């Protein structure tokens with residue numbers, strides 16, 4: 001079955017007890033045993049819960065994974081996956097990742113003796129050596145919108161027996177399926193496009209390798225960073241409309257990126273769908289469309305960027321992304337403040353847009369009036 005059909009039906013048979021078309025929210029912590037050792041497959045909701053199972057089954061199918069594991073947050077998924085490596089192991093992580101991922105790696109794991117290397121986006125394959133056990137990719141990256149060649153990096157990693165993990169939050173499985181490109185594990189912050197409505201925090205990890213799946217299932221239960229049934233249900237509901245939402249996110253973003261590229265107050269637009277993007281060809285090869293995230297640099301510098309952020313009305317000044325409503329933010333001071341002391345700080349004049357599914361005309365009009373207020377002298381620079 002096609003993606004759109006699986007998004008609505010996979011793992012979601014009508015409830016056998018009542019015929020409910022929508023999977024119920026099984027708000028229970030425990031399950032009756034008929035006798036010791038005899039039960040219906042559910043024992044305790046940290047280990048498994050039917051609403052969570054429906055989400056895990058559906059999202060695994062969308063990623064082309066045989067096994068899926070839901071988590072209480074994207075960071076819960078990342079933390080759990082990172083338990084696949086041990087102190088002394090070397091992880092190669094592309095040098096442009098979500099600030100919270102970098103914080104976990106540099107401030108929690110590194111001090112415990114885990115090794116990390118942070119190569120540039122074009123140098124990841126070259127940084128993989130015999131000591132490397134895991135490669136962590138994000139693509140497109142947050143917030144610089146770089147694109148990493150998943151297939152090329154996977155080949156280099158597998159040559160030394162290293163695992164490849166791809167954070168697919170920005171693209172979603174509708175636009176990019178890392179496992180089909182050679183990655184071993186795909187992770188998500190389901191808080192974003194998969195939930196889609198800015199009303200839930202969640203995470204996911206999927207794989208088609210049975211031994212990784214067995215270990216991840218063990219770790220999911222052992223570490224316990226699992227989502228509750230209501231949060232699982234919200235993400236599952238979000239998946240049903242993922243395809244139509246993503247089509248609109250992509251169409252709106254393309255129009256806005258092209259418009260920004262011609263604006264005199266904008267010095268650089270980072271959107272993989274633009275022919276000017278340095279990784280446009282790789283993006284075309286591994287993505288079916290280019291997503292709803294855009295970053296751009298304001299010609300007048302930090303103050304001009306802050307003016308734009310202050311002046312938009314429809315674009316809401318907020319962290320996070322992937323919801324139906326458009327958001328605007330300054331990564332350097334907001335989502336990526338935790339990378340300030342890193343070897344890869346983000347420019348202070350960078351604005352990140354999460355393009356929603358409102359009318360593109362309204363979104364453009366609001367950006368236009370805000371950019372017009374950016375300091376004029378700076379605009380000319």
Ligand SMILES: Cc1ncc(COP(=O)(O)O)c(C=O)c1O
Pocket residue numbers: 073074075076098100101138142167169170188189190191201202203320
């Ligand atoms: C690309 C990416 N990965 C992971 C995360 C972490 O997800 P969560 O906030 O659900 O823990 C985020 C959060 O912004 C993100 O943008």
